[in-house]
Amino acid sequence: MKKLLSTGALLLCCTAAHADPTDTISWGFSFNGFYDSVSDSFLPDEIISGSFKGNDLDSDGVLEKGELLSLVVGELDYIACASTSNDYYQCGASSFAFSPDAGLHFSVGSYGQDPEGWVGGGRLITTGDQHYAYDFNPNMTTERHLYWTSDTRLSMMSQAPEPHTWAMLAAGLLGLTWRVRSQARRA
Secondary structure: OHHHHHHHHHHHHHHHOOOOOOOEEEEEEEEEEEEEOOOOEEEEEEEEEEEEEEEOOOOOOOEEHHHEEEEEEOOEEOOOHHHHOOOOEEEEEEEEEEEOOOEEEEEEEEEEEOOOOOOEEEEEEEOOOEEEEEEEEOOEEEEEEEEOOOOOEEEEEEOOOOHHHHHHHHHHHHHHHHHHHHHHHHO
């Protein structure tokens, strides 16, 4: 009975590596192909990419904004930058939802200007709709509008599990190996 219980405990360690709903979920993504309103053309090589991490705390199979640890789009982490917002700079994510079945949906933005309002810029990205970016200074203003179309493609890449997940799996497998070898020696 003792052998059976210890073997069961080792098997549980192996399976527990993927059973905890609070394990960090990590994904990379890229949206490829957008309609550019200025050039009035579809740009198949235009890419918006990033990554996100979070914990499905309510175990509903959907990762939501309140469960995110990071949301990087381009080079900016829209979860981390929210804490740096002030009178002259605003940054953050207004919505986020991801599930393998329903896909990826988010809206993020950042904008800022100098105290006098002479120089500034920003961007707004809403999946399924548009990516809008602008910059201004006393000499000129530039704007860019990229729109999602039916030809815009989403690619998702699951990231490697967190180190504690690998450690738990390795410990369980090593324990099982040791158990099998010790039983083989006794036989």
